[in-house]
Amino acid sequence: xxxxxxxxxxxxxxxxxxxxxxxxxxxxxxxxxxxxxxxxxxxxxxxxxxxxxxxxxxxxxxxxxxxxxxxxxxxxxxxxxxxxxxxxxxxxxxxxxxxxxxxxxxxxxxxxxxxxxxxxxxxxxxxxxxx
Amino acid sequence: xxxxxxxxxxxxxxxxxxxxxxxxxxxxxxxxxxxxxxxxxxxxxxxxxxxxxxxxxxxxxxxxxxxxxxxxxxxxxxxxxxxxxxxxxxxxxxxxxxxxxxxxxxxxx
Numbered sequence: 719x720x721x722x723x724x725x726x727x728x729x730x731x732x733x734x735x736x737x738x739x740x741x742x743x744x745x746x747x748x749x750x751x752x753x754x755x756x757x758x759x760x761x762x763x764x765x766x767x768x769x770x771x772x773x774x775x776x777x778x779x780x781x782x783x784x785x786x787x788x789x790x791x792x793x794x795x796x797x798x799x800x801x802x803x804x805x806x807x808x809x810x811x812x813x814x815x816x817x818x819x820x821x822x823x824x825x826x827x828x829x830x831x832x833x834x835x836x837x838x839x840x841x842x843x844x845x846x847x848x849x
Numbered sequence: 850x851x852x853x854x855x856x857x858x859x860x861x862x863x864x865x866x867x868x869x870x871x872x873x874x875x876x877x878x879x880x881x882x883x884x885x886x887x888x889x890x891x892x893x894x895x896x897x898x899x900x901x902x903x904x905x906x907x908x909x910x911x912x913x914x915x916x917x918x919x920x921x922x923x924x925x926x927x928x929x930x931x932x933x934x935x936x937x938x939x940x941x942x943x944x945x946x947x948x949x950x951x952x953x954x955x956x957x958x
Contacts, residue, residue: 760854768862768912777854797859824861831863831909839854 752844753789754782760839769826777839779807780815787811791845795820797835809845864911867943868950869918871904873927876957883955886924893917893942904953914945920953927955 759778767773777793789809795802807818826833871886886904891897893915900908902918910916920939922929931937933952943949 755852758852758854760857762857762859765858766860766862768864771861771912773859775857824859826861826863833861835859835861836856837859838856841852843850843852 750787750847752846753785754844755791755841756780756782758793758839758841760837762837767824770823772821772823775820775822775837776817777807777820778815778817779841781809781845784812784814785809785845785847788848789845790848791841793818794840795822795837796840797822797837799836807841808848862909862912864909864914865945866907866909866948866950867916867918867945868907868948869902869904870933870950870952871920871924871955872952873925873955873957874930880954883924883927886921886953888918888920888953891917891919910945912945915942916945917942918951923958924953924955926958928958930954930956 757778757780759780761776761778763774763776775795777795779791779793781789788811791807791809792804793807794804802822803820805818805820807816809816822837824835867890869888869890871883871888872880873883874880882905884904888902888904888906890899890902890908890910892899896917899910899916900906902908918941920929920932922939929939931954932941933950933954939953943951
């Protein structure tokens with residue numbers, strides 16, 4: 719009986735590669751989107767005053783969507799192109815529109831008997847959520 | 850990018866303007882200006898003289914001030930008739946709450 723050939727098998731141990739464990743990205747808190755500003759409206763309680771008199775200037779802002787979190791929006795008031803005041807307007811949950819009132823006292827420089835001030839309000843395009 | 854409101858114009862003045870003029874009626878019912886008629890402007894409360902106005906004249910007064918103006922009974926021999934707003938008292942008190950323009954009207958004697 720012929721001897722069957724023996725197959726020699728050498729087992730070489732290869733350093734094992736650890737099994738890959740799928741990495742789960744850390745869970746991010748859901749981002750709250752900014753809300754665009756729909757309109758900015760300005761009005762004053764009087765437009766004809768004498769020097770030293772205070773004018774109440776009201777700025778009404780309407781957002782494009784109803785906020786489901788608290789949002790903030792800086793409002794800057796300009797007179798003849800110069801910034802005269804900045805205030806943060808807060809939009810609580812559900813408040814799509816808000817108003818802010820500035821009390822501005824106009825005092826003429828000496829020697830000037832009359833001056834016209836061109837006043838407007840400016841806001842960024844988007845209200846941002848309060849972190 | 851920013852969102853901007855419309856612009857509003859706020860006029861600031863030192864006070865309000867009191868413009869005084871004088872005129873005389875002609876025999877044909879027209880009015881001709883009378884220059885150099887003295888209309889003194891007083892503080893109505895303290896009766897202190899604010900300005901000696903010689904028509905035509907303008908004076909800027911603090912807002913809210915009460916002033917007393919007195920048109921002379923005669924000017925260049927013309928006789929006082931009325932003010933342009935229809936009042937017939939020569940001596941009157943005005944409250945400066947806006948710009949005021951008044952003309953003292955005289956007629957031939």
